[in-house]
Amino acid sequence: MRRLAARVRGLPPTIFSEFSALAARTGAVNLGQGFPDFDGPEEVREAAVRALRDGINQYAQGAGSPTLRRAIAEHAERFHHHRVDPDADVTVTAGATEALFDALLGLLDPGDEAILFEPFYDSYAAAVGMAGATVRPVRLRPPDAAHAAWWYDAAELDGAFGPRTRVVVVNSPHNPTGKVFSRLELEAIAALCQRHDAVALTDEVYEHLVYPPATHLRLATLPGMAERTLTVSSGGKSFSYTGWKVGWAIGPPPLRAAVAQAHQYVTFAVAAPLQEAIAVALRLPDAYFHGLGQAYAARRDRLDGSLRAAGLQPWPTEGAYFLCAEVSRFGHPSDDAFCRWLTAEVGVAAIPLSAFYARPDLAPQVARFAFCKTDRVLDEAAHRLGRLVVPAAP
Ligand SMILES: Cc1ncc(COP(=O)(O)O)c(C=O)c1O
Incomplete structure (x- = not known):
């Protein structure tokens, strides 16, 4: 059978x-x-224990604990100058993985295309496939005599965009290559998204693991990108608690709706006490x-x-x-x-x-x-x- x-x-x-x-x-x-x-950090673990003892043990709000949503918005402003409305723009998910899955499920119809820089984190293609859509890969090429870092061919990216393009996924800092997309590269991606009316879905789970002179720039903060970007991150890598699986997506209400519509039937809500602890983590000092x-x-x-x-x-x-x-x-x-x-x-x-x-x-x-x-x-x-x-x- x-x-x-x-x-x-x-x-x-x-x-x-x-x-x-x-x-x-x-x-x-x-x-x-x-x-x-x-x-x-010990104080983050203690915050989780405290939340468990304080009886924060029933379903959290579907969009996420209000405390955590406020902490996510403050953190986005503090580190990325990203203005976020904690009530209108944020959905808390079971790790970045769920946020990415919800976003792709909520944005893609069969026949649509999603551009992925290849190599890519394996969950993207699985989610695009489950949405019934098609992956359009664009190759990242290893450093060579002319390029100090992993790079892509601008013409190849240009050619990947077309009438069926709905989403481009940008993972920076990048797993597996360690590439951090430069301002010029992000500006080029932004221009293509605007020309083709595509959504940028960014995976920024390594946002705090950037080695100078590289700097991390948030695509959503480039001109014209706030309204067409969903920014995904999570507490796993920034706070070394990957097992907690508390993540989030940030985006304006029409894009947030794509995530929230799927989220309400994928997990509905995420582990309540751990959300309180990640709120403490996001407010740790610089x-x-x-x-x-x-x-x-x-x-x-x-x-x-x-x-x-x-x-x-x-x-x-x-x-x-x-x-x-x-x-x-x-x-x-x-x-x-x-x-x-x-x-x-x-x-x-x-x-x-x-x-x-x-x-x-x-x-x-x-x-x-x-x-x-x-x-x-x-x-x-x-x-x-x-x-x-x-x-x-x-
Ligand atoms: C690029 C990337 N995105 C997402 C994830 C998963 O994040 P989370 O554990 O928050 O679901 C990982 C984990 O390794 C990753 O490397």
Whole structure:
């Protein structure tokens, strides 16, 4: 008997679960899945405990706790000069993942197209597919002699926009490449959205993990973009509590409606006590956010040094918590094969970049290493990577 509906039948298991299971089975150090192996601020955890004890244990408002919505608006103004109405513009969701899913479900009809920069976080294509719409990928290309960072071909992006384009998803800082979209790039995307009457859906979960001289600019704050942008973020990465799954979407009422319409029947409301705690987190002093960026920059440098010492040459990372390195020299048939071998035989799990492509045949052979780990774990990974025998460059 056929059990699975068409909209889910073709979906592969997420690469993260697969490699985390492989890492657990083989005892590998897991630099695959991007979750911190440490807790976030103590006062935020205490705020959650307090909320549980204070009886904030029944359904929250569907749009989100008023306290959290106000904190989201204040935080947007404080860090991004983004004016947000906490009552009209905000929907609190079960992580950024739900916000993205709701937005895509709420905006796309069958026949519509969504532009995704490839490689892309895997949930986007799954959500576009479940909405019955089509992915139009635009390639990000690795740094080269002419480009210091990952880049895209402006003509390719131009050509991807057309009469069916409803949405362009912009993830900056970017998973998996660590790219932070520049002002010029965002302005070009904004101009195309305006010319083609498309909505920009931004995924800014790494908004506080940006390494100078890179700076994060919020697309919604560019001229003419407030009315056509849905900004998504969450507390997972900024506060190192990825398991809490408190996220949000910000957008003007007509776009917010797209998210809210889906949200009311996807989860309706999100864990009430954790919303109160994330409100406390968003109001932490500037020093917390500054310190977070500095701590991650130090972890990035630590892993970067270890990968280089092992003979890998990661590209520079401007944001988020990943380092990517080209691995074709090792002679495996694919980056997937390389990462499985690295996990099982070297004892360090990394994620193959091809898993983030709609067209894996166009993917370079690249491994993504997450550095959201304690020094002890990063050092153990360095020790194991020391066993790598790197073939000489051809
Ligand atoms: C780019 C990106 N978007 C969204 C998410 C998921 O965020 P959340 O845990 O808030 O659903 C992740 C998690 O790794 C991510 O890397």
